[in-house]
Every structure is written in structure tokens, then in C-alpha cells.
Amino acid sequence: MICVQRTEIAIVGAGPAGLSAAASAASAGAAVTLLDRQEQCGGQLIKQTHAFFGSEKQYASVRGIDIARLLTEQVRALPNVEILNEATVLGYYQDDGVLAFEKDDRFQKIKPERLIIATGASERTLAFPNNDLPGIYGAGAVQTLMNVYGVVPGRRVLMVGAGNIGLIVSYQLLQAGVEVAAIIEAAPKIGGYLVHAAKVRRMGVPILTSWTIKMAHGQDAVEGATIWQLDEKWQPVPGTERELEVDVICIAVGLSPLAELLWQAGCAMKYVPELGGHVPVRSELMETTVPGIYVAGDVAGVEEASSAMVEGRLAGLAAAQSLGYGLTDAAGLIEEAQRQLESLRCGPVGEKIRRGLAQVGR
């Protein structure tokens, strides 16, 4: 017999958004169950060895790895949070409001009164000949290898993508003593923060905008890559090919929200390229179109971890408040979180996010 556990708020994903949601919901008084498939909380933060941007309120100047530790400690200190690590959520059954997960080789069920989905995002891939050769990695995999397991992926890397992830992982590769042959970017402009770009440039790494990969070479593993230039219409220009001798090709071309649970739960979804793909329609309090189901972090739209933490806080507060908790100061805290999100997004780099968010209001 499978017995159904109960909780007030279940949170799926213990990355920056999920941890922040757990902290705020539990601080307001709600009983929280936090599920994550990894053995360790923190999500992608546990690979981020660089210091974060933002303001003090979002842990600016603190390294991602340390933010993971701080948030985890904060959540662990709250007696009304149960953390289930190595618990892979398998599905949500909206008819009975049951969340199914696998843990300890057992199929288990939990019935929450509120659900916060903070599953994050997955890396996009790129289609090019030989892209299945060993030695071709997503940037997240390279970070996991290096920063979680202490293994370098190879000797010489071609980085594809000059967004923040491509730039940061290039810097981390250099720190690990791995050569970066070049960073190529199909767009005519560097997508990531220019201060990150300057950091790798002064290490001697070229950044080639309007360039893309044509193909990878190698017998049993990557031995090289052909890159070529793109014109203003993003079309490759024959004759501009260059050969690079590399044993690793790292793909950092963006993320897509991991929204399967939201689809399954019947939340209204919308395709918004600015936010990385299909994202849920939601209220200002991060509630989806299915009452009681909230979202936070990259699953709601791919952004920086600083915004994910604030969104998590907001979703946690709103979910707790809807259960009758934290009524005295909840309104003020919610307003404060919304103000922080607004300020993080109000600059030019947030322009795309603002355009995307304008399309998903409920």
C-alpha cells in the first residue's frame, strides 16, 4: 500500500528559488516540504564559484557556492521545513492534488495544500555535424565536472556562446588551467555582462561575435572544430572558415524552462522567447492559472539567480499568506520583494525580461 503524506506547502527544486521560497514560507509559519533530486541543496549555485551581482539584499559580492551554503543553512535551521534530497518528482496529479516522487527506490506520494514549482531550466543544444562526439559538453556539465567533482574536461576548449554562462565558464576553465581557444557568439553583440567579457579578454581569450560553429571533427572524440562567420542576416559566409584544434567544445547557447510539471498540472502556458520558451501565465504573486500552484525562478522565465531568489521569496510568502500565515507583515514583505524585482529588471539587460513578462500576466 502506498500511503500519502501531507504537507502545507510542497516546493519542487532546492535551487536559489526553491530555497528562498522555503525560507520565506516557513518563516511565515507554514509547514514546508522541499524536494530536490540532488543529494545536496543549492541547484546550480553549487557550481558558481564567482561572486554575484545585484545588491546586498541578493547576496551581491558573495560567491554562488557560499550563497548555496548560506541559504541551505537558513532553511535547515527552520524546524517546520522537511528537506527531501535525492527525491525525484515524477508527476503531479491535479485531480487528487497529489505529487508523486521517487526516493530510496520507492514510489511515494505527498499531498500538499499549496505547490511551488521551482524546477529551474535545462540547457539548449545546438545542431551541427558530429555534435555527438565525446568531448562536446553543455556548459553546465563542464561546471559540474570541474567545480563539483574536480575534473577538468580537457586541454583546449572552444566555447560556443558569449552569454553570462559562456563567459563565466570560460573564466572558470582558465582558472582550472584549461586553455580557451576562443569564445564564439552567433549574435553581433556579446550577450553577457561586459565586465565578465573583459575578464576573459585580458586573459588573452578572443571573443568572436557573428561567428558560429560549422562542424566538429574527430574519430573517437573531438579533435577540432570548424567555425565560420555570419553576415547581418545570420547566414554563414562561405570562405570564412577557420580551423581550431580543440579537444572540448562547450555549448552555452541558453536555457529553456523545465516546465513539464506545469504542463501536467494544467497550468496555462505561453511561448515567450524572451523568457526562454514555454512559461506559465501567472499573477503578480507568482500564482499560475491553477489556484494554489505557484512558480519561481528559471522555470518561470530564464533570468539571473538574484531574481530567482527574490521570486522564490515572493512565491513562498504568497503561498503562506494564502494559508493564513504571516498576515501581519506579509503585505510589506511582498511589496518589498516586488520592488526588488523591479529594480533588478529595470536596466537595459532586463529589457528583454520586461518584454517577456508583459506577455505572461494573469
Added chain:
Amino acid sequence: MLEKTGVPTEQDLAGVIPPRERLARGPVAVIECFQRIPCNPCYTACKQGAIREFADINDPPVIDFDRCNGCALCVSKCPGLAIFVVDETYSADRALVKLPYEFLPVPARGQEVDLLNREGRVVGRGRVERVQNAKVQDRTLIIWVAVPKELSMEVRNIKVGDCQ
């Protein structure tokens, strides 16, 4: 151009390099942060009130060179590693550049190192005068390197030879 190459142009730099008179008075910060991004730790780090309070967190930092004493507190607090301190009064022909450094090997005091510009090209040799690695710096070291004076606004990185 900066957006295409990652290297600031002379025009970009002209807006952030301290005036000659200020450089003649001793160490001062050069903040090479040109883009509007949501970030403000340089402001919160500065105890001298030299960096103006951000009305909007996306504002690029604005520094008052007269208040800045070149203490370099902001250098390791900047997540973009975009701040350098330059002291052109260091000696008759040498300037001191204090730069953020997060690589191995860590140079020793007195060691000769390659001096790199913003593109990572070697532009000369210099001597490490001091290595700052206090706890508050949180593993972002600050290397004080003496460079030929005419390179004070060129040198933004060092390359430490393998000590085999």
C-alpha cells in the same frame, strides 16, 4: 565596439580615467564598468563615500576622485573585477597598479611577471610589490605590481611564469 570585442575603446576609457592632477596626487581607483547592469557593491564597499549612491541599481558607478584615497577595498568587492587602483607617484619611473587576481600560481613578492593589457597581450615586465589576501577579500587577491609609468593605464593583468 566594447559590445563586440569585450575590450573598452579609448573613448570608453576617457570617461573613467582620473584627471592628470589627481593621478599626480597618489593612488586612485579606475572603475572600468561601462554597462548598465543591476549591481552596486562598489558603492557599499567604499568607506570614503567616494562612489556616489546609486539612484537606480543599474546606474554605472560614478566616482569622486577627490574623495577616493586608493584604499582598494572596492577592488575585491566588485563581482565584475572591473576596478583597479593606479598610483603614479610610486617612483620616478614606475607606477603601481593594484589589480584583482584569482589564478594560480600566486606570485611571490618581488617576483618578475609579464604585464598584460586588456586584450591579454604582453606589454612589458613588472615586479610584484605586494600580495593582499585578507579574509574580507574572499579569495579575490589584490596584486600590487610596479609597472613602467607609461603603462599605468594599459596593464590590467599579469601572467605569472610557472615556478618549476
